[in-house]
Amino acid sequence: MTRETLLLVLLAILAGGLGAIHVPINGALGVRLQSTAVATLCFYGVAFGLAVLLNLAFFDRAALAGLREVPPFYLIVPGLISLVVVGANTFLIPRLGAFTVFVVAIAAQVVVRSLISHFGWLDSPVAPINVARVLGGLLVVAGAVLVVRG
Numbered sequence: 645m646t647r648e649t650l651l652l653v654l655l656a657i658l659a660g661g662l663g664a665i666h667v668p669i670n671g672a673l674g675v676r677l678q679s680t681a682v683a684t685l686c687f688y689g690v691a692f693g694l695a696v697l698l699n700l701a702f703f704d705r706a707a708l709a710g711l712r713e714v715p716p717f718y719l720i721v722p723g724l725i726s727l728v729v730v731g732a733n734t735f736l737i738p739r740l741g742a743f744t745v746f747v748v749a750i751a752a753q754v755v756v757r758s759l760i761s762h763f764g765w766l767d768s769p770v771a772p773i774n775v776a777r778v779l780g781g782l783l784v785v786a787g788a789v790l791v792v793r794g
Contacts, residue, residue, distance in 0.1 A: 664746060670730065671737030680735045687730055744791055751788035754781045 645653075666687075674683035699708075711719070736745045758781055764770040771777075 664742075667730070667733040667745070668737050668742040670734045671742070674734045675738045680731055683734050684727065684731045687734075688727070747788045747791045751785045754784045 670683050670687050674680045677683055758773055760768050761771040762773045
């Protein structure tokens with residue numbers, strides 16, 4: 645493994661770990677406020693503010709100008725999906741538990757992302773489904789089934 649690959653894997657681990665933490669925090673906020681919608685608004689309000697600050701600090705005129713050339717799908721759909729994901733997790737975690745929601749979500753992501761990678765959809769590098777990937781995916785899905793039943 646190259647040094648660059650190792651750093652990218654470590655970043656993925658950090659992002660995954662933070663993702664495992666931020667969603668339960670938002671779920672707890674939703675319970676404290678008795679409002680999934682307000683908790684999700686807080687989540688996105690802070691994220692939006694920080695994104696604005698980062699863009700002001702590292703202003704990239706070319707990238708911002710490039711927004712005019714991007715199909716609306718790429719500008720709108722990720723935000724809508726993110727809202728559904730965070731809102732659903734904020735709602736589900738107090739009801740099913742952080743671990744159950746996380747494992748079920750990971751199993752769903754393994755299935756969907758394997759198809760995205762296999763076909764190279766959404767500009768993803770092609771990584772064909774093979775026996776090892778199918779077996780690994782089945783183990784993740786089986787683990788999710790065990791967690792839900794347990």
